Amino acid sequence: MKKVFISGCYDILHGGHIQFFKEARALGDHLTVCFASDKVLWEHKKRRTSIPQDHKLALITALDIVDQVVIGDCDELGLDFKEHFLTIKPDILAVTEDDQYEAQKRELCAHVGAEYVKLPKTPPQFTPVSTSSIVRNIRTPAYAPLRVDFGGGWLDVPRYAREGAFIVNCAISPMVSLTNWDYEKKSGLGGSGAYALLNGNDGIESELALGVGWQDPAIIRETGLCVWRSGDKPVLHFKRNGDFLRGHMALHYTDIPHDTPANADNQRDYNLVEKAGQLAKEAVFEASLVKLGEAVRTSYEAQIKEGMQELPEAEGCIGRKYAGGGWGGYALYLFENTEDRDAFVCSANNNRPIEPYITIR
Incomplete structure (x- = not known):
């Protein structure tokens, strides 16, 4: 079984996230999604979560394309998922082309023998949005x-x-x-x-x-x-x-x-x-x-x-x-x-x- 691992804040789920999940899942047979804990979100992005952590866990777990959901709580910037990654030892770490922490993640992949895969930008299935733009629209x-x-x-x-x-x-x-x-x-x-x-x-x-x-x-x-x-x-x-x-x-x-x-x-x-x-x-x-x-x-x-x-x-x-x-x-x-x-x-x-x-x- 080829295991794929992805991580992110996923603070407000939108269509772009779902498309990324599907494309990552297509790389293997099992998909683990890790999202940043409330503590990490506050320490690294200086903002509170938009929805409670347990609700976020329930939402992502309910997706058929997701096989496992874990919560990243590591203090290392860009590597909040590190402990789960070392335990699960996936075959692939899938990231987007604009990944800001490529060097640290490649080093972590090398430690467990995982492949670091950048998913190419594909035509969006939905009008592109971001979590920040959704929050801004709510507050507008x-x-x-x-x-x-x-x-x-x-x-x-x-x-x-x-x-x-x-x-x-x-x-x-x-x-x-x-x-x-x-x-x-x-x-x-x-x-x-x-x-x-x-x-x-x-x-x-x-x-x-x-x-x-x-x-x-x-x-x-x-x-x-x-x-x-x-x-x-x-x-x-x-x-x-x-x-x-x-x-x-x-x-x-x-x-x-x-x-x-x-x-x-x-x-x-x-x-x-x-x-x-x-x-x-x-x-x-x-x-x-x-x-x-x-x-x-x-x-x-x-x-x-x-x-x-x-x-x-x-x-x-x-x-x-x-x-x-x-x-x-x-x-x-x-x-x-x-x-x-x-x-x-x-x-x-x-x-x-x-x-x-x-x-x-």
Whole structure:
């Protein structure tokens, strides 16, 4: 009887694992599968098991193509199966072509006279997935907020970062999903950050690769009303739930195209941008709607100096500005009271109310 041995974490079984088991079993007459114990998984990959160890044992044992299942508990990196391997003395150790521990495994095979066999990459019978991608999909939310910014925008772009400066923004509802996106797209509300989150990705690196800043994916992942330190990466300075904003915010859609990357290198008054961020930071600390209105007006002053068109005025509005990089898309309007906000919303089809959004983590 030719005995075949394979090992892995197999933390969440998927079709790719089953295909590998079948191809390994075809090399001989008896297949032993060893999976890493909970202890090994934690020590070597620094994560807990996705399903209890005894459940994993029962699942793999139930497969007709598997003749024996053992649990690897050896502390040697890449050789958690060593003790079982030396006891069973298989004829073949089957591995995938991307095996990271080939040298150690070949040496172990030589010790018992086993053949080290790399299974070639064959066309997948299933759409390729990984355990990490499955876990990421499980953790991916069905809905995500978008965001508005009050002051300090552009200081999240690494090349424009200023030590001691702040970026202030807020996650908003109504939220969006991949099948229900009730906002204009590419409109300055951080939609790319929300889209990345809804697809199980971290959008920070992709945003930076576009030559823009990290604030969109950072606030959309964090939620709440947040003060961030200017710099190469998001560092949260202060956060609150934003309840003092409830009933005071609205959006106005300008019907002008919005393109942040195309405007990243515009000439702008960064001293004024920094001043707006400082005012917004103080407003969040004090939960002051009046001071936040001053921050928004200061941001708007910097946008007008940059060359953007003036936004329509509104009764009871204490501050207005283009969302995100401006030059079109949505504009944020901040109102002194809810009655004026609601009257603004009812005055035109391209106006809508928004509220602060926070989730408990």
